Amino acid sequence: MSTTTFDQYLMADHRDCDALLGALRQLAGAGDWEGAGSAFQSLRKDVLAHFAAEEEVLFPAFEAASGMTCGPTRVMRMEHDEVRDLLEDLSLDMSEQDGEGVRGHGEALLILLQQHNMKEEHILYPAALQSAGAQAAELSAQVIARREAA
Ligand SMILES: [Fe+2]
Numbered sequence: 001m002s003t004t005t006f007d008q009y010l011m012a013d014h015r016d017c018d019a020l021l022g023a024l025r026q027l028a029g030a031g032d033w034e035g036a037g038s039a040f041q042s043l044r045k046d047v048l049a050h051f052a053a054e055e056e057v058l059f060p061a062f063e064a065a066s067g068m069t070c071g072p073t074r075v076m077r078m079e080h081d082e083v084r085d086l087l088e089d090l091s092l093d094m095s096e097q098d099g100e101g102v103r104g105h106g107e108a109l110l111i112l113l114q115q116h117n118m119k120e121e122h123i124l125y126p127a128a129l130q131s132a133g134a135q136a137a138e139l140s141a142q143v144i145a146r147r148e149a150a
């Protein structure tokens, strides 16, 4: 079994998604719509798979272990919905090669993800790791498997 715990894994995934968003904004800004398009496809696929691993595996495990079903995980799920809405906006911008749209929605997504990821990395992940206790390795394997599922 991997020795990587889910918090380390998901934090690295946050950084990778940040890099894809940075590439998308830069390429679209330079008018490289083909490059921007492939960065956007990767970003959307990775962010949605990351959210699935959190919403379907990590959050339910934390809710069950902590008894908190309407606290931090509820806020995180609402923020995921906001991110999904922005990805839809960006998808439309991309199909219309709307540079101003990508600039505005890309900026909004950057800020939202920075704030969201900060809360997960400093509050939710440490709490979830602690509440998992001896099950941390097994939970980590499940989170990683869901994130990497095709
Ligand atoms: Fe999240």
Ligand SMILES: [Fe+2]
Binding pocket: 010, 014, 050, 054, 117, 120
């Ligand atoms: Fe996350």
